[in-house]
Amino acid sequence: MGEVVKMTEAVSVSDATLRSFMGYHVKRAMSVLQADLNATLKPFGLRMVTYSALVMIVDNPGMRQTQLADALAIERPNLVVILDxxxxxxxxxxxxxPTDRRAYALNPTEQGRALCAEATDANRADEDRLLAGLSKEQRAAVIAAMNLIEQGGEA
Structure with missing residues (x-):
């Protein structure tokens, strides 16, 4: 059943049709998760995209810029701004x-590792708070479903 969404002009509208689609629920949930993550990362001076890039570099020291762009599905020119x-x-x-003059290896600094660890701890704690209503099994099921969707429905 769809929820009735109240508009500021005292006109009620229904999103029942949209709520019959998985994508609509994913979008609404992503909006909540993204806003929460942005609020969590703000004290660290990071945004979702800069945090994601930093985590990937910390977890994969020496990776090349092209690998990071592919992993995060970011256009290379946009990645340059993030890396800057x-x-x-x-x-x-x-x-x-050394073996490829056109390529750059990305490495975290000690300061980058420390900030990444702090931001990750804060992110983990905040996500645990936000998802407290879901059991460990439900969280695992949601992640498994999202992975299946990401793979195009093929197990």
Whole structure:
């Protein structure tokens, strides 16, 4: 059953048709998760995309910019802006790859590792708070369903 959404003009509208679609529920849930994550990351001076890039670099030191762009599904020119921000803050370094003059290896600095650990702890605690109504099994089922959707429905 759809919920009735109250508009500011005292006109009620129904989103019942939209609520019959998984994508609509995913979008609404993502909006909540993203707003919450942004609020959690703000004290660290990070946004979802800069945090994601930093985590990937910390977890995969030496990865190349093209690998990071592919992993995060970010256009390369947009990634350069993100990496510039992280590098300016002293969180990562871009080091030339000796075997390929066009490529850069991405490495976290000690400051980057420390900030990443703090932000990840805060993110984990906040997500636990936000998802407290879901059991461990329900969380696992949601993640499994999202992974299946991401793979195009093929197990």
């Amino acid at each position: 921000q992280l590098e300016e803050r002293g969180l990562i370094s871009r080091d030339k790859v």
